[in-house]
Amino acid sequence: MLVHCRLPAPGAASDAPRFGPAATADGRTRFRLWAPQAGSVALDIDGRGTTGMSAGAGGWFEAVDHCRPGEAYRFRIDGDLAVPDPAARAQRGGVHGWSLVPDPNAYRWRNAAWRGRPWREAVIYELHAGACGGYAGVAAKLPDLAGLGVTAVELMPVNAFPGRRNWGYDGVLPFAPAEAYGSPDDLKALVDAAHGHGLMVLLDVVYNHFGPDGNYLPSYARDFFRPGGGTAWGDAIDFGQPEVRRYFTENALYWLDEFRFDGLRFDAVHAIGAPDWLEDTARAVRARFPDRLIHLVLENDDNDARLLAKGFDAQWNDDLHHVLHVLLTGETDGYYRDYADAPAKRLARALAHGFVYQGEPSAHRGGRRRGVSTTGLKTTAFVAFLQNHDQIGNRAFGERLTALADPQALEAAIALQCLSPQIPLIFMGEETASRSPFLFFTDHDEPLAAAVREGRTREFQAFDGFARVASQRPLPDPNSPDTFEASLPRPDAEAGPARHALYRRLLELRRTVLMPHLDRTESLDAVTLSDAAVLARWRLGAAGTLAIAANFAPHPAACGNLGGRLLHESRPGGADAVRGGALPARCTVVMLDAPS
Known part of the structure; x- marks a missing residue:
């Protein structure tokens, strides 16, 4: 059966989502796919066969069918290639499997009146949902985090990725919560429970690339990617395409609306190369949720702070981390070389003005200038951390500061971080002095697993001390289950209780003395x-x-x-x-x- 319908013109003004399945007024489900390079597209419903989709303007295909929530579907391109919905709300069988028709009204919210907390009250706790036992495991941690003084939980990316173990930055289906952690309703229950404890929940989102396994877009939507463009992680996404811009803006709004997240952390926006799209998305968020306190945070390795005056609340302060790391460990390899000279002077600048590099040449970047002025920005425009997933996990052996720094010096740095006016971020395990490494882990099939191993080795060769250390012990295999198991945060039996008490005292001081005045x-x-x-x-x-x-x-x-x-x-x-x-x-x- 061929279903004929009239499609809206690309870029037409509409608040209704363009991507993903949507319920119609008569109880049916509308399916859409942007496939500009496809000759034909069919809707394949598990157990019921295929239905032709009508072709519309601008590469759009659409069909409407009597599908119930929970039914499985996929798209068949040119009669041959079966692909999941790139805007699937849930998956069955992984990123190569079937997409599921959602029921967005199935979950009953208990804390529906929650509107958020002001940014000045943010004390962020970054965690990996898989390393904490999935969505239910994270929910079980919430009472302790609230008692510690944390006010915001930040989840590393949870959208669907290949396999059962991944940091989340290899995701290929940005709208579908990862099956390995629980169902979409389990994720909603986690956010709901956090709100019941007075905690905000932020989500790390990746809009600068797709992962290498399970990304079918190039086979039918090559226009998603910029010809000849690339990033360190994959093909560059073409934000000059109106449909691409809409896809990712809809994704940002979806997490904030459907799951009621309190904010988003935009990963590596320097690799997006589209500040105008970021500005547009921030405006769309503010317009959609005028009565909620939504917080938008950037990671930008270029130290470009201009977006902080255009709808974004804060930016990760890598400079502060890097100079403190040099002072705590003495390491000056790789990007730390930019902080080896006069580290105290650089720390003073990071405390006073946010970024160290505000247009000065960077030796690590071959003398290229890095950053712009931070004049006029609030102290709360900068997120201060001693560790995070990158700064631990991108080390060859994933060592934490508990294994690298003098304990008294580290506790001095913790006090500086928690009681400075910048927004503190704690990485899971820091509060209990965990000595477990946090390693890079994946669950790829060969030969991709081998390529990841080789790529990691090449990456670490930029650090002078790597060859010496690697000759003494092998680099952990990212694809081994043992690597994931080793990365689970475990409290230190001896130092853990005292460290937890220290964080609690410091965060109580921050709550009573600093927070009321940070604006x-x-x-x-x-x-x-x-x-x-x-x-x-x-x-x-x-x-x-x-x-x-x-x-x-x-x-x-x-x-x-x-x-x-x-x-x-x-x-x-x-x-x-x-x-x-x-x-x-x-x-x-x-x-x-x-x-x-």
Whole structure:
């Protein structure tokens, strides 16, 4: 049977989603596929055979059928190739399997009145859903996270990927929650439960590439990709195409609407190359959800902060991480070489102005200038972290700072991170001093698994110390189940309880002292006290002056006599020493000088 219907012209103004299955007013389901390179497309319903889809303008195909929620379908291209719906809301049998007709109204929300929390209250906890036991496992962690002082859970990407183990950045079906973690309703239940605990939930989304396994788009929609373009992870997506722009904007709105996420973290936007699309998407989000507090966060390795004035709340501060890593570990390989010279001076700039590189040449980038000015941005426009999935997992052996840094110096850095006016992000396991590595893991078939192994080896050859270490032990196999098992966060039996208590104290201070004033906080100054020590000060709205003195060296540093009320000292007696003009070794002291 051939189903004839009139399709809207590409780019026509409409709030209705263009991509993915949709219920019609008469109880049927409308299926659409953008396949500009296909001669014909048929709708294949499991157990009922195929139905021809009518061709419309601009490469669109459409059919309407009496499908019930839960029925399986796929598309057959030119009578031969069977493919899943690239906008499938759920899958059965993985990314090569059948798509499922959804029932968006099946889940009954318990916390439907939730509207979110202001960004100044954000304390982010980044986690991998698979490493935490899937959606139900994450939900079980929520009470402890809320008690710790976390206010926002950030999920690494959860859209469908090949196999059962993956970081999520190899996803190929951006609308379908991964089967390995649970059902779409299980994911909704996780978000719902988080809201019941007063927690926001942010989702990491990947719009800069598709994964290498299960991406069928080039076979029928080559226009999705930019001719001759590429990224470090795959073919570059062509955001000059109106349908491509709409596909990803609809995806962003879908997660925020259907699953009620409180915000999105846009992965590696420097590889998207379409700031106008990002601006358009931010505007679409703000227009769609005027009564909710939705937060949009960027990762941008180019330090381009201009989008922070165009609808985005914050950007990951890689500079702050990199310079702190140099101070804590002494490592200067790879991109850390840009922070090896005068690290304390660079740390002072990161604390005072957000980014270290704001147009200066980068040695790691061959002398090319990196970044733009951050003048006028709030302190909360920067997300501060000591570790995250990239900075641990992109190491050859996935070591955490617990295995690399002096414990006292690390606790000094934790205090600096949690009590500075930037937005803190904690990676799963940090709060219990976990020593488990976080390794890169996949579940690919050969020969792709072999190609991933070889690619990882080539990547690490840029680090001077890799050859020496690799000669002593083999690089973990990303495709081995053992690699995934080794990456599960395990509390350290000895240091874990004390570290958890430390985070809890610091985050309670942040909640009571900093959060009420962060919207009105401004940097006053930041100076070096030695080659590994800094003093930074901020006007904390009407609360007075916040001062943080941090020393990462194994010897004391001279400092001025800081006045005010002691908020925290990472080593006993640190505040008394500072009042005497000396900041102890591997110590952070935080003071608040309230106005008289």
